[in-house]
Amino acid sequence: xxxxxxxxxxxxxxxxxxxxxxxxxxxxxxxxxxxxxxxxxxxxxxxxxxxxxxxxxxxxxxxxxxxxxxxxxxxxxxxxxxxxxxxxxxxxxxxxxxxxxxxxxxxxxxxxxxxxxxxxxxxxxxxxxxxxxxxxxxxxxxxxxxxxxxxxxxxxxxxxxxxxxxxxxxxxxxxxxxxxxxxxxxxxxxxxxxxxxxxxxxxxxxxxxxxxxxxxxxxxxxxxxxxxxxxxxxxxxxxxxxxxxxxxxxxxxxxxxxxxxxxxxxxxxxxxxxxxxxxxxxxxxxxxxxxxxxxxxxxxxxxxxxxxx
Numbered sequence: 001x002x003x004x005x006x007x008x009x010x011x012x013x014x015x016x017x018x019x020x021x022x023x024x025x026x027x028x029x030x031x032x033x034x035x036x037x038x039x040x041x042x043x044x045x046x047x048x049x050x051x052x053x054x055x056x057x058x059x060x061x062x063x064x065x066x067x068x069x070x071x072x073x074x075x076x077x078x079x080x081x082x083x084x085x086x087x088x089x090x091x092x093x094x095x096x097x098x099x100x101x102x103x104x105x106x107x108x109x110x111x112x113x114x115x116x117x118x119x120x121x122x123x124x125x126x127x128x129x130x131x132x133x134x135x136x137x138x139x140x141x142x143x144x145x146x147x148x149x150x151x152x153x154x155x156x157x158x159x160x161x162x163x164x165x166x167x168x169x170x171x172x173x174x175x176x177x178x179x180x181x182x183x184x185x186x187x188x189x190x191x192x193x194x195x196x197x198x199x200x201x202x203x204x205x206x207x208x209x210x211x212x213x214x215x216x217x218x219x220x221x222x223x224x225x226x227x228x229x230x231x232x233x234x235x236x237x238x239x240x241x242x243x244x245x246x247x248x249x250x251x252x253x254x255x256x257x258x259x260x261x262x263x264x265x266x267x268x269x270x271x272x273x274x275x276x277x278x279x280x281x282x283x284x285x286x287x288x289x290x291x292x293x294x295x296x297x298x299x300x301x302x303x304x305x306x307x308x309x
Contacts, residue, residue: 015056024041051162068134127149141178157191228295236293243281
C-alpha cells in the first residue's frame with residue numbers, strides 16, 4: 001500500500017473535533033482477530049458526526065467502510081489506506097415498550113435477545129448466542145434454529161445520501177443471509193421489532209440453544225461464525241465433513257474439529273491462511289458433491305473498498 005499522506009491530512013482537517021485513531025490494527029475489532037492497520041478509525045457519537053465522516057471521505061475520494069461488531073469480517077493483513085467507521089458502544093441503546101422493541105445498530109444482538117426474553121417476550125430467543133450487532137444482523141438477516149430477524153423486524157432506521165429515515169420493511173427486501181440495506185447501499189442505524197408475549201417457551205428455548213452452541217460450536221477460538229451459507233437442500237457443515245475436511249488446516253487456520261461449518265484461528269492465522277482454506281473447501285466440496293458453497297464471511301480488502309466507491 002502506498003499511502004497518500006497529503007490526502008489523509010486533508011481528510012482529517014475536514015473532521016473538525018471528531019475523535020479518531022490513526023494506524024489502528026483491524027484485528028482488534030474483528031472476532032477473527034485478523035486484519036492489518038487501517039489509516040483511520042472513528043466511532044461517531046451521533047448522526048451528525050457520521051455524516052461528516054462519510055461526506056469527508058466522499059469529498060476526498062477516500063475509501064471508507066462502516067461496520068459494527070466485526071463478527072462476520074475477514075480483513076486483509078496488509079495496511080489499508082481507508083477510514084473505518086464503527087457503530088459500536090456509541091450506538092448501543094435499546095428499549096422495550098410492551099411488545100415493541102427498538103435497538104440501535106451497535107447494540108449486541110445477544111444482549112438485546114436476552115433482554116427481550118427476560119422481559120417476557122419471544123421472537124428473538126434463537127439469537128441469544130449470536131455475537132454480532134443489530135446493524136450487522138439486519139444487513140445479513142441473521143438467523144439460527146429456524147428463526148430470522150426478518151420474522152420480527154418491522155422498520156429499519158437508515159442513513160443514506162445524508163438523510164435519515166424510517167423505512168418500513170417489505171418482505172422481498174430480506175432473504176436468507178441477505179438484505180437490501182447492507183453497506184454500501186445504506187448505513188443501518190437501528191431497527192424496530194414486534195415481539196410476541198412469551199407463552200413460557202422462550203426462556204427454555206433460549207437456554208437450550210445456548211447449551212447447544214456451547215457443546216457443538218468452537219466458541220473458545222476466534223472465528224467469524226458460520227463460514228459458508230447453507231446451500232439449498234444441504235447443510236454446509238455436513239458437506240465439508242463428508243468431504244473429509246474436518247480438522248483440515250492451512251497455516252494457522254483450521255476447519256474446526258468441533259463443527260465443520262466454522263473456520264477457526266488457531267493463533268496468528270493470516271488473511272491468506274483463511275482465504276486459501278476457504279478456496280480449498282469450496283473446490284473439494286464441489287469436486288465431491290457438485291455443490292458450490294458461497295461464503296457467509298465478508299472479505300474486506302483495500303481493493304474491495306475501492307470498488308464500492
